[in-house]
Amino acid sequence: MSLLPRTAEEFSSAEYWERFFKKRGEKAFEWYGDYNKLCGVLHKYIKPRDKVLVVGCGNSELSEQLFDVGYRNLTNIDISETVINHMNQKNAKQRPDLTFQTVDATQMPYEDGSFQAALDKGTLDAMASQEEGALAGRMLMEVGRVLGVGGRYVCVTLAQESVIKLAVEHFVQVGWAVRLHCLGDPESHEDSSFALPVFVLVCTKFRQPMPMPILEMCQGEDGSPMRLPGVADLLSVVRERQAYAMLRQRLRTATDVSSTPSLTLCHANTGQPRYTLTVQDCAPGAKVPRANHFAIFIVPQARESDWLYGTAEGRGQLAASANFRRLIVVAMHRDQEYTDMQAVQSELSQMVMELSPPGMPANQQIPFLSVGGELGWREVVSRGTSDLSGQYSVEDVRGEDGQLYRRLVFLGNEGLVQSESRLTNPAVPASSSQRKKKSRRKAKPSVSPPSQTPGCVLTVDKGFLCCAHHRVMVAGLAMLGVGSDYNKGIPVSVLLVGLGGGGLPQFLRDFVPGARVEVVELDPAVLKVAQGWFGFTPDDRLIVTLGDGLEHIKNLEREGGHQYDVIMFDVDSKDPSLGMSCPPPAFVETAFLERVGKLLTPRGVFMLNLVCRDSVLKNSVLSRVRGVFPRVLSRAIDGEVNEVLLCPRQAEEMGQRGEAGLPPTLLTAGKTLQSALCMNSSGAATYSPQIDITELLEDLRVA
DSSP: OOOSOSSHHHHTOHHHHHHHHHHHTTSOOOTTOOHHHHHHHHHHHOOTTSOEEEETOTTOSHHHHHHHTTOOOEEEEESOHHHHHHHHHHHTTTOTTOEEEEOOTTSOOOOTTOEEEEEEESHHHHHTTGGGGHHHHHHHHHHHHHEEEEEEEEEEEOOOHHHHHHHHHHHHHTTOEEEEEEEEOOOOOSOTTOOOOEEEEEEEOOSSOOSSOEEEEEESSSOOOEEESSHHHHHHHHHHHHHHHHHHHHHHHOOOTTOOOEEEEEOTTTOOEEEEEEEEEOOTTOOOOTTOOEEEEEOOBTOTTSHHHHSHHHHHHHHHHHTOSEEEEEEEOTTOOOOOHHHHHHHHHHHHHTTOOTTOOTTOOOOEEOSTTOOBOEEEEEEEEETTTEEEEEEEEEOTTSOEEEEEEEGGGTTSOOEEEEEEOTTSOOOTGGGSOOOSSSOOOOOOOOOOOTTOOOEEOTTOOOOHHHHHHHHGGGGGTTTSTTTTTOOEEEEEEOOTTSHHHHHHHHHSTTEEEEEEESOHHHHHHHHHHSOOOOBTTEEEEESOHHHHHHHHHHHOOOOEEEEEEOOOOSOGGGSEEESOGGGGSHHHHHHHHHTEEEEEEEEEEEEEOOHHHHHHHHHHHHHHSSOOEEEEOTTSSOEEEEEESOGGGSOOOSSSSOOTTHHHHHHHHHHHHHHHTTSSOSSOOOOOHHHHHHTOEEO
16 A cells, blocks of 8 residues: 655645545554664754654654653644544553644744754655745744754754755754754665655754854764755755665666666765766676676776776676676776775775665675776876866876876866876887887776886877877878878978867977978967976977967968868867767868868868767768768777768879778878888987877778
């Protein structure tokens, strides 16, 4: 029999509760937990000698249990005459001093300051929806009136947002201190799908109203209070606790490979994010060993953006390799300190056990998996704020290959590394093994932070391009015949929209013979970071223009007299909801692409870094590009969403070889380009360029 109300309005009406208790009969209603669940927090705030008003007592046994352990000054009130008569009859012999009265909580007959505590278990929730909260507001005013100075309103609630907002705002306005305890799930009852946690709201009355609001949240009955700046912040924490409880209930009852929910665990004292957990269930019908129910994988610090850990596809592959019914992938947050792997496991053990799959045997040992047993390493070297992109972090990390890298990460999108450069000791040449390109698919052991020799300064290796799509763009210069005898001595003019850390334009300037690079960057903060932390050095062959790339190209085309051998777009979108994170949609509109084509020299090539997860949108972009440029070559980036499009202005420039093949002279041109890059390395740059042009060109396909 379901006794849950059908509507919120019904939930707060006297008629509903009359019907409820008549149906309920003799059985006590302990929806929000009984004495055993609540006693810890109740004894903390209500003393046995206190004169206590129990508001909306119902037929709960809580008052009887409190009376039996020494609380003898309890006055119980309820709007239902039926339940009051029942409770009086029930306690007449055993507890004759336990008082039950039929009283409307919005119009109480008691004197001002009559009680030291008011206990409310679910009554606020029942009243808050009627008359848009006016009824509950009148009750809270009455509670405040009958409580003396130092008195406490202790309310057991499910903390529905409209309810808790009404109560907290009321008590903040009258200058009371507000504290909220999250106790966890309610006890089981008729509706087993009911999974919201129970909260206890404690509001304390002062002689003089508090000049500044005191708002605190505690986890459990004894958790340390976390001070919050405003009502909105408190409500946000409540929503997080409730969302976690709902997620936990869903995970306990079913597995779903199509759903990979994530949640963030915050530090109890500071409220700062500490771990992000992503749930990955195995596919139905997968052959999983009987004992492999559940495992936890700890991602090394600074590796959370790797393809294997930072994308749905990568985590799916990781889960398939681990071969457990459920795998929880755990990422650690920057600005948090972690002692060692054992400490992390100990900290996570209790929480992650609550996310176990349905049907897992009791006392099952849960393995913690990691990469080489190491926590990884990350050091934040700079922090700042961009007016356009928000807060950013520049940090040094250990890569999966054991090398040191410097990254730029915008904290609004922590899963994406905006720019990356490798660090090196200029006195020690890079070994051949260090020059191999990184693979984002394979997890290798991470190592400890570097131990530097005194006086040794690590610098950016300008001959190494970390981003695979940058390497493809450089390889695309083979379409110009760069380095060939025919083009020897002819300058290569490049227009690049999007600076990032400056690795790509710096490489072009330092290694491509005769290259003159103009970069357009919208964000001044990015230019500052590139110059300060990534070794970017503008000069007469490497010029930066601050401004909107769209407007800059429109102005160049409008003015006339401007042409470039290469135009590159490597600019990200600020709107993550579009389904295309690079470039912004306006950069691939047909009219704008036509402007780009007009700015190319006859031998010119347009290069586009395309990052689009929406297949329909991606096909639309490809169709528009093909409509403007006669031939479009494509190179997908292994383990990433990126795809680089190489679009020569004239298809016949390099010859053709069938619909799906490459121009016959392109690979030869690639070898020539490779030689030209190496020959030029004796100029401004110290390091040899570490790039395999032929390998990159071999994977080109006609788009």
